[in-house]
Each structure stands twice: as structure tokens, then as C-alpha cells.
Amino acid sequence: MQHKKSEEECKAVVWYQMEGQERIQNLKIKLEKTGIRKFSISPEGVCCVPEGKHFRRVGMLRAFPAHETKILIQYLHKDHIYAVKKGKYLWLSWGKERK
Numbered sequence: 001m002q003h004k005k006s007e008e009e010c011k012a013v014v015w016y017q018m019e020g021q022e023r024i025q026n027l028k029i030k031l032e033k034t035g036i037r038k039f040s041i042s043p044e045g046v047c048c049v050p051e052g053k054h055f056r057r058v059g060m061l062r063a064f065p066a067h068e069t070k071i072l073i074q075y076l077h078k079d080h081i082y083a084v085k086k087g088k089y090l091w092l093s094w095g096k097e098r099k
Contacts, residue, residue: 012068016075020061027059028081028094038093042066066090 027047031039039049045064048055065072069085076083082093
């Protein structure tokens with residue numbers, strides 16, 4: 001079981017380095033231009049921002065490794081993005097609106 005877990009962690013790291021990091025950074029830059037400094041990622045990779053009582057879809061992360069958020073959080077923190085798992089969603093924030 002431990003071997004499979006580390007294999008899944010490795011896949012998550014490869015996903016982040018090969019695709020996720022760039023896509024998340026691009027989305028972050030796009031959102032910053034409109035004053036938004038946080039978004040959520042669903043287990044399916046759907047990225048949304050809060051808008052009143054609802055959420056607006058702003059992007060999609062293909063092959064998002066939702067079961068390995070612990071390792072992703074570590075890598076996001078290295079990139080100065082605060083990340084926290086709330087329920088089934090991973091919330092990312094940066095800058096002044098980090099709550």
C-alpha cells in the first residue's frame with residue numbers, strides 16, 4: 001500500500017511540474033488583473049471564484065490529481081500560493097486576500 005501511495009505522489013509532482021504549475025500561474029495572473037486573489041479547484045479540476053452567493057467557473061485543470069493534495073499544497077507554498085483543503089475543494093489564495 002505504501003508503494004502505491006508514493007507512486008501516486010510522484011504522479012502528482014510530475015503533473016504539477018509538467019502542467020499544473022504553469023496553468024495555475026496563468027490563471028492566477030488572469031484573475032489578479034480583475035482583482036481576484038483566490039479560487040477553488042474541485043476534484044474534477046474545475047476552477048471557480050466566489051461571486052456573491054454563487055461561484056463562477058474560470059478554468060479547468062486537466063488530469064488534476066485531487067487525491068494527492070497534500071503534496072500539491074507543499075509545492076504551491078513554495079510558489080508563494082497559500083493552499084488549503086476545505087471539504088472536497090482545494091482553495092488557493094495569494095496576496096492580501098489570503099483568508
